[in-house]
Amino acid sequence: MTLTESATADPQVASAATAVTTSTPGSETQTLAQPFVTSDGSAIGRLFVMVSLLWAMFAAVIGALVAFGRSDAVEPAEVFAGLNAYFRMWTLYRVSLMLLVLLPLLLGVAMVVVPRQVGAANLAFPRAALAAFWSWLIGSVIMVVSVLAGGGWGALDGVTRNEGDAMALTLLGTGLVIVALLMGTLSLAATVIALRDAETSLLDVPPFAWSMLVASAVWLFTLPIAIANIVVVYADLRGRAAIAFGRAESPDIWLQLDWLFEQPAVYLMAVPVLGIAAEAVSAVLGTRFGRPEAIAAIVGIFALLAVGGWSQDYFTAPQDLRDGLVYVAFGLAAVVPVAALIGALGMQATQNPLKPQQLIDTRMIGAAAALLVLGAATVVGALRVIEPLDLLESSATWAVFHGVVTAVFIAAVVSMVHWSSELFDASVSKRASGASVLLVGAGGGLLVLSDLVSGFISEESDIMALALDGSVLLNVLNFVGSVTFALGIAAIVAAVAQAMRVREAAEATLQASTA
Amino acid sequence: MFTTGFKLFFGLFGAFVVAALIYGYSTGGDSVGPLSLGWKGAVGDHIGYGLLLALATASLMISVVLVSYRDADADAQARLQNLAEVPTDSTVTASFWPVSASFGVGAAVLGLVLHPLVFILGLALVVLSLIEWTIDAWADRATGDTEANRALRNRIMAPLEIPIFGALAIGVVVIAASRILLNVSQLQAVTVAGVVSALILAGAWLYVARPGQSRRLVRVLGAVAALGLLLGGVLAAVAGERDFEHHHSDDHNEESYESSSEPSEGENFG
Structure with a gap:
């Protein structure tokens, strides 16, 4: 009698137990400390998947509220207590869908799947991947909390000094999120390039691994420009009164970053x-x-x-x-x-x-x-x-x-x-x-x-x-x-x-x- | 041919040299000064230029030592020990330092907006984490044997970690406890100190009297106590100290203390 046959009648659980016993060599025992110390690429990928799905729920709720806010039933300012708050949620919805949900979700799936597809035992630079996850998580929390606290990527109706500070935090959080995603991307790309099976050419890797490698290159070419944008905006924002960015007719910060979403x-x-x-x-x-x-x-x-x-x-x-x-x-x-x-x-x-x-x-x-x-x-x-x-x-x-x-x-x-x-x-x-x-x-x-x-x-x-x-x-x-x-x-x-x-x-x- | 450690430190050497040149020129050096180490012409700011060159020299020396002694070269070490096979275990061990570095970066980001002290603490945490991370990465590849790698790592880092982290822990306990005791009234401070001391004594007595205690339970209790102390310290620091009233007599200076919560004259020493 095998281990999985003895204790459960649920076929789903039995099947999962078999999968657990035959999981990747070197995978670690599940403990409370594991998410903080693991060097297993699959575990890190799962963390990305789980947390990005939670952010997906958050973004979806924000999206529904924004859509409700601009329906004819109410005025936008009524749902979000002001035009600026509406604008904050409108931008947060877009930024979070890309940077907190979709990119990390794909990255997480790839961290689990791609090393197996190319015959690697683990991700390249697994510690960098772990740092990428935690930096992404910390950055995303800073970003979202600062937006909810009155920050965001610009304003439609003027800002106070405190809101200016919160905007600075939003920018730094966004930058941290992008840097973290790029760090995870580098780890993934290095896995395909350097750790794949010696007899497999790059063109022979499965389509998903290839698409993630190519996507990594695009992300590495494109996202640093957004970081450069953020640095410029941050320097402007901290270099003079925040009110300069709060002109009602000029939500400048968003206008410098919106190319990423178009x-x-x-x-x-x-x-x-x-x-x-x-x-x-x-x-x-x-x-x-x-x-x-x-x-x-x-x-x-x-x-x-x-x-x-x-x-x-x-x-x-x-x-x-x-x-x-x-x-x-x-x-x-x-x-x-x-x-x-x-x-x-x-x-x-x-x-x-x-x-x-x-x-x-x-x-x-x-x-x-x-x-x-x-x-x-x-x-x-x-x-x-x-x-x-x-x-x-x-x-x-x-x-x-x-x-x-x-x-x-x-x-x-x-x-x-x-x-x-x-x-x-x-x-x-x-x-x-x-x-x-x-x-x-x-x-x-x-x-x-x-x-x-x-x-x-x-x-x-x-x-x-x-x-x-x-x-x-x-x-x-x-x-x-x-x-x-x-x-x-x-x-x-x-x-x-x-x-x-x-x-x-x-x-x-x-x-x-x-x- | 070139070992990993050599590549790292030789790269650092190059980076520091370039940084020194840029720093020299950007702080007032003339055309030849920074290139000739100040032998001909000015190098700009001497301290920064000298510091960067010193770091470059140290990195170069370390890189030469590492390549000379075949550091982290499992083949060479196996030959030295007359092993028939080269151990090939290259497991990347679990490490807390990547997460620690991430929290350091997060603190630095917050500190940029909130307070310079938070920024400096965040940067310090990042630097500490990167040093530890580097040593971990080196130790993982030092030999092909995970246990030997761990022993090597501890042999290098434990003499530094134990006193430094010990001092940090003591510092945190002292600061946190002092914030709490200075926040509450005088009578409450004495009471808190007495009760906590009694609890520590009782806990230690129990631990000694019943050695079969679960180590996990002891760890959990220790972690809860540490977190409680830290949290209490932070909250007390935010709330501020109780009011201190200073009395200066003609004969001699003498401080008297009075709790803001219990402002009765009977508690004054002065």
Whole structure:
């Protein structure tokens, strides 16, 4: 009789117990001190996943409140006690989705999965990865608390001295978060480059590992420019009265950083989506893609089009940069690699008749949804750079952002289902993860649609729209989309929590059997 | 050929030389001065330039020693000990110092806005953590044997860690306890000190009388007591000391103390 057979009748727990007993060599015993001292890359990756999911809940609630605030039911200032507070939450929602949720979530999954994929025993520089996690966590807490305390990335309606100090803390927290993410990224990239199996060339690594390597390069090229921006803003802010940044008509701090959340830089979050989708589809079909170098090339081209530090337009006249040929070309070209991957995976899927189980597999549905939403986002991005449509400074900007966010989150859910045994030593509920994919997809779709239609209808440039132009219906759709998106996040958080409970039960079973 | 330690310290040597040159030129050095170590021309600020060059020299010497003695070269050490096989264990051991460095950076960030003292403490914690982290990283690769690596690390760091951390711990206890005792009234201070002393005595007696006590329980109790002391000290420091009333007589100076919470004259010594 094996250890796992003796103590439990729950097949899920028994399966998890087997996974726990056969987990990576060198993995450490679970103790209270483990999160503070571990040098196991998988454990660090799990920490990133868990905490970023908690931040996802927070961001989703903020997003729903912001959408409610600009619905016709109330005035923004009523929900958040003032115009500045509304602006703080509006910006916090965007920054936290990128820096506190999606990038760390992908990084965490990769820290667990990628070393195994490339044949490495552990992450390169695991202590740096641990420092990255804790620095990210501390930075994120400083950032969020300072925003809630009156800081943020600028103001619409003047600031007091204390709010100026809180703004300085917000900037420092944001900088710390980005530095920490870059440190984790370096650790991951070094693992693929230096610790992969000696007989595996870079082009032979699995699509997810390749996409994370390429994404790491894009992040390392782009995010330091945001840090440089923050240093400049911080020096300005501390060098003179904070009130200079609080001019009602000039939320300067945000305007210096918003390029990170607009195309092309916004696509940097989405590079791993291509790798996750390729692997999930191949796994469901049970076949490897015939031309892996084609996938690698598609991912590489998309990543190239996501390098976006050059699109910072605060210090130049916007028309000089954003009406320029390069900006337009980047916007139009981003559609091509996503369409190419959709086509390639579609061809692979239709080579043999699909079985019903394959069609309803969460990974298949999720991969398709992630790619289609990302494709839609790039199409909106292409429309946005076409000058006669006049969408550049409209809410269509946030249609692209929401499309990318939706695609990345769905891909993250797919990755958590696909690599659940590596991530959690237990399987994630297919029902809950499926519901999450559907809810996030539906909610994200509504957000993209309402932002895009409003962009077309709007007569004036108003990128920070306090209410979507057009009709009451658009604002209601936007609010419903936010709530649906939040429910989708809650579903996957619940599924992961359930998987973790199963894992803990398995560990308890194992300990009892050993005793 | 070049060992890891050599690369690290030789890199530091290069960085310090460049830093010294930049510092020399940026503080008033002329064109040749910083390059010729001040032999021809001015080097700018002598203290900073000299300090950076001293660090460069020390790094260079350490790097030469490390490469000469084949530091952290498991092959060389195995040959020296006539081992048939080279141990290959390269486990990265668990370490608290990365987290400590992160908290140091967090404190420094907060200190930049809140208070210079917090910034300096944060930086000090970062420097301390980086030193410890460096030694841990070196020890992990010193030989192919984890136990031997741990022993090596402790042999180098324990003579420094024990007195320094001991002094720090004593300092924290003294400062925290003094803040608490100075915050409460005179009578309460005496009472608190007496009760805590009695508790310590009772705890120690119990520990000795019943050696079978769970070590974990003792550790938990110790941690709770330390946290309580630290928290109490911080809160008391924020609340401030009780009022001290100074009386100066013609014959001699004599201080008298009076608790703000119990301002009765009967408690005055003066």
